[in-house]
Amino acid sequence: MYVFLLHLIESENQWLKIYFPMVFIFPPLLSKKLQPLWLLLVMYFCAFAVASSPNHDAAAASPEIASVASEANALLKWKASLDNHSQASLSSWTGNNPCNWLGISCDDTSSVSTINLTRAGLRGMLHSLNFSLLPNILTLNMSYNTLSGSIPPQIGSLSNLSTLDLSTNKLSGSIPNTIGNLSKLKYLNLSANGLSGSIPNEVGNLLSLLTFDIYTNNLSGSIPPSLGNLPRLESIHLFSNKLSGPIPASLGNLSRLTMLSLSSNQLTGSIPPHIGNLSNAKVICFIGNELSGEIPIEMEKLTGLECLQLADNNFIGQIPQNICLGGNMKFFTAGNNNFTGPIPESLKNCHSLKRLRLQQNHLTGDITNFFDVLPNLNYIDLSENNFHGNLSPRWGKFRSLTSLMIANNKLSGVIPPELGGAAQLQVLDLSSNHLTGSIPQDLCNLTLLFDLSISNNNLSGNVPMEIESLHELKYLELGSNNLTGSIRKQLGTLHNLLKMNLSQNKFEGSIPFELGNLQYLSSLDLSENMLSGTLPPTLGEIKGLETLNLSHNSLSGGLSSLNDMRSLTSFDISYNQFEGPVPNNQIFHNVTIEALRNNKGLCGNVTGLEPCPTFSGKYHNNMKRRVLIAVLPLTVAILMLALFVLGVFYHLCRTSTEEQDETTILRSSSVFPIWDFGGKITFENIIEGTEYFDDKHLIGVGGQGCVYKATLPTGEVVAVKKLHSVSNGEIPNMKAFKSEIQTLTEIRHRNIVKLFGFCSHSQYSFLVCEFLEKGDLNKILKNDEQAIAFDWKKRVNVVKGVADALCYMHHDCSPPIVHRDISSKNVLLDSEYVAHVSDFGTAKFLNHNSSNWTSFAGTFGYAAPG
Structure with missing residues (x-):
């Protein structure tokens, strides 16, 4: 009650001056029962007076409220002009208080001071944004979006703007002249757009400007000399445009300039000597223009230079000898010009140097021992000059060197073995010289090398x-x-x-x-x-x-x-x-x-x-017919015998004489339907599936034979191991062939390759086994991509699988079987990386009643120690 009365006393409301005294004048005249009622009535009228009268504070704040509302309306109208995706990105832009919106910041008066929508996925134009309603903006950053259209001239109304960044969009058209009105602008970045036309001369009015970045556009015309009027300018990036004409001498007035990049334009004329006045310059880039003339001697005064790029122009004369006099040069590029004379002496012991590119000039001199060991040098290209001398062993002491290129010169002598000491070397190009001797073995120590070019020399061995x-x-x-x-x-x-x-x-x-x-x-x-x-x-x-x-x-x-x-x-x-x-x-x-x-x-x-010849097809048909005539009767006879004497089938095959051709197919209802076709189709399908063992079906070559991939009419795929034969049709290692058949017909195990059939014939002798998609372990381990996919879990499972197969052969088979040639080439993997032991040509059945001594069999390097 007392607080409320105090508020009424302090108020300047006229109605309160009437009602408030009544609180104290009339109650003594009334009875005690009516006094509380009177007091409540007076308070009601006072409250009504406060509510109905104009509020002094609100009236005083109304201009600021109106300003905030207009800013919000301007931004919301621009949002509505963007595409649906952009509007979704700006979903927080609702209501009349932009200070809480995405990318918006306000000052103490709740006025918008910063718009930062970089990388917001915006697509649309700027024309719908009324910049005149945003007078207090200090920072406007809409970089890395997909904004299109031109830059509205109204942007010049942002008189307080300090930072303007519209880079990396798809803006087109010219830079408006009104940009010169932004007298407080410090940072200007319009790079990586499609802007065209010339740079307005009005940029010379931006007296507060520190950085001027408009690189990677389609700007043409000359560089405005008015840029030289900006006393605070520290960085100019105009590269990758279509600017022409000379470099303005007025740029030499920019005493604070540290970076000047005019590369990849169409500039002509010579470098003005005034550039030597840029005493704070650290980076100067003129690459890829049509500049000519000699390098002014005044450039030697730039002792703070860390990067000087002169490449791909038409410069002549000598490179200034004291170009690295300050001892700060890190990157010096002068390639693809018409420079003559020797390499500057100051580069000889320029220990700060990291990259040196002097290729494609007419430089001369003996470079045998020219360079000191430069600890930071990682890239040097002296190719396509007229240097002579030998390759110095000192190059092997350049511990940071990754690229050494001295191709197309007149070097002689041998490649020094010491070069193998440059352990970081990745590119070595010594081609087109007069080098002799052999390729030193020490070069093979350069395990990081990915480019070795030593062609067009006189190397031997x-x-x-x-x-x-x-x-x-x-x-x-x-x-x-x-x-x-x-x-x-x-x-x-x-x-x-x-x-x-x-x-x-x-x-x-x-x-x-x-x-x-x-x-x-x-x-x-x-x-x-x-x-x-x-x-x-x-x-x-x-x-x-x-x-x-x-x-x-x-x-x-x-x-x-x-x-x-x-x-x-x-x-x-x-x-x-x-x-x-x-x-x-x-x-x-x-x-x-x-x-x-x-x-x-x-x-x-x-x-x-x-x-x-057109009869080639008939030849193959005749050949097929001859093979079938020779093989079919014996096949049928042996299969009929197999039906009656299945238990002695293999014994009969093994004891048949070498003069009698054999054709035997084992029963396998899923792959070889011999009960339906008597084996005839099986043999023919193998011949047709490999097209008479054409090389295009070849998937592997071994010491005993070649392995082919064959697709049967059923769609099933098998592997066919065809043994090598000599001129008389005999198999060089019939013992291994029979051993593999005997072993694989005796055993069945998940981790042992399955044998489906075999054929022993004077013309074709082969085994038919299951096809395993991943191939042998050796190839997988040698292929980087496959080896990465072959992770440790799969590798452990492969080891377990091989161990299970060996355990089965050694302990569960009677008599036990020893493989005698377990190697990565003889372990095949299916599509699930399940291991299958293969190639049982050297396998042996152990006799419990014998000492089982045997001569060496297997692959050297994989055999167990004796």
């Missing part, structure tokens, strides 16, 4: 076998040397190789089948060597190969191993001894005779080649 340690290698350029010997099979272990060039050497012998392991290889050039023999079937396993050049060798045989190379776009096998039909690939449909000429007997539908 062979590739070091230790090259297999360069697991990161992607580009191997050894062409145009005098290298000899056979192509190292160790090259097949470089699984990351994308390009390999061994052309124009003196390599001989056959192409190693290990090259088929290079699954990422896209370019292979073995041309102009002395290679012979046939193409390895594994060559066709390089599915992504795009360029293949085998020309000018003495290779022979057919081209069937290339049948599945669907990615080939460039191909040359001319000047060899190849014969037979040209593969039916898309690349061969468009190939010209130049890529096939001068071979022994190629045929096909190519202009300049003879068409292949």
